[in-house]
Amino acid sequence: MRKITASLAALGALVPMGFAHAQTPGGQPMPWQMGLPQPATAIMQELRWFEQFTLWFIIPITLLVLFLLAWCMVRYRASANPVPSRTSHNTTIEVIWTVAPVVVLLMIAVPSFQLLTSQYTPPDEPEITIKATGLQWFWEYEYQDAEENVSFASLMLRDGDRAAQNKEDRALYPRLLAVDNEVVVPVNTTVRVLVTAADVIHAWKIPAFGIMSDAVPGRINETWFRAEREGIFYGMCSELCGMDHAFMPIAVRVVSQELYNDWLVAAATDVPGANQALRAAIYAESSVAQAAD
Structure with a gap:
C-alpha cells in the first residue's frame, strides 16, 4: 500500500507522459488485421x-x-x-x-x-472470483472472495473525462473501448467470472482471452481465464442489448501479484484513487526498467 501511495504522490502528474510504454493494450482491432487477436491465454x-x-x-x-x-x-x-x-x-x-x-x-x-x-476445465482451482453484471449500458463488478469489499461500476470513458483520469493516450486507452474503472487481476492466476444481467441479455467477451459468456437476467453463467502476460485487454458486450449496445466496453488490466494485492487493499475504500495509484506504480516500474536498459 505504501508503495502505491508513494508512487501516486511522485508520479501521478506524469502518468500521461509516455505511459504507453508501461503496458500494451490487447484485444482491439489493428489496421489490416485478418486473423484473431494475439493470445493472452x-x-x-x-x-x-x-x-x-x-x-x-x-x-x-x-x-x-x-x-x-x-x-x-x-x-x-x-x-x-x-x-x-x-x-x-x-x-x-x-x-x-x-x-x-x-x-x-x-x-x-x-x-x-x-x-x-x-x-470448461480450468488448470487449477480459481483463486479469484469476480461477478460481472450487465446493465443498460455498463458493467458492474464484485470481487466475491476478497476479504475487502470491492465492487464498482465500469462505464465507457468519455473524451471529456480523459484529462481528469490521466487517460489521454488513445493508443493505450482507445476511443469506445477504454473505461473509467478497469477490472484488475494478477498475471498467471486463474480467475473465475460469474456472468449475469439485471435487465436484458448481454454478453461478456474478451477476444484476447478467448472467452465469451452470455449475461442472462435471473441466471448466472460461469467462465474463467488465466492471463499469461501483463497489459490492458479490451472487449465489448457481444449481445444486442438496446440503443447503446455499441457503447458498453469491457477492460481488464493484468498486473503483477504485488501490485494487485496493493490495489485490492486500496480499492476497498476508494476505487478511482486505487486505479490512479496503480497506473502511477506501473509507470514507475516501466520508467525504472527503461532506465536500466
Whole structure:
C-alpha cells in the first residue's frame, strides 16, 4: 500500500507522459488485421491454432467447389452440350461424396471436442472470483472472495473525462473501448467470472482471452481465464442489448501479484484513487526498467 501511495504522490502528474510504454493494450482491432487477436491465454492460443487448422480444410473445399461450378457451367452449357446426360447413378462418385465429408468432419471434430473440454476445465482451482453484471449500458463488478469489499461500476470513458483520469493516450486507452474503472487481476492466476444481467441479455467477451459468456437476467453463467502476460485487454458486450449496445466496453488490466494485492487493499475504500495509484506504480516500474536498459 505504501508503495502505491508513494508512487501516486511522485508520479501521478506524469502518468500521461509516455505511459504507453508501461503496458500494451490487447484485444482491439489493428489496421489490416485478418486473423484473431494475439493470445493472452492458453485457451486463446488453442483457438488460434484451431482456426488455422480448419483453414487447411476450408480453403481446398472452397476452391474445389468453385472449380466444379465453373467446370459444369463451361462443360455442360447448352451450346456445348445440347443433349444433356441422363446418367442417374454413379457408385464411385456417391462413395467419394459420402466418405470424404465424413473424414473431414472427424478430423475437425476431434480437436474441436478437445478444445471444448479445455474451455470448461480450468488448470487449477480459481483463486479469484469476480461477478460481472450487465446493465443498460455498463458493467458492474464484485470481487466475491476478497476479504475487502470491492465492487464498482465500469462505464465507457468519455473524451471529456480523459484529462481528469490521466487517460489521454488513445493508443493505450482507445476511443469506445477504454473505461473509467478497469477490472484488475494478477498475471498467471486463474480467475473465475460469474456472468449475469439485471435487465436484458448481454454478453461478456474478451477476444484476447478467448472467452465469451452470455449475461442472462435471473441466471448466472460461469467462465474463467488465466492471463499469461501483463497489459490492458479490451472487449465489448457481444449481445444486442438496446440503443447503446455499441457503447458498453469491457477492460481488464493484468498486473503483477504485488501490485494487485496493493490495489485490492486500496480499492476497498476508494476505487478511482486505487486505479490512479496503480497506473502511477506501473509507470514507475516501466520508467525504472527503461532506465536500466
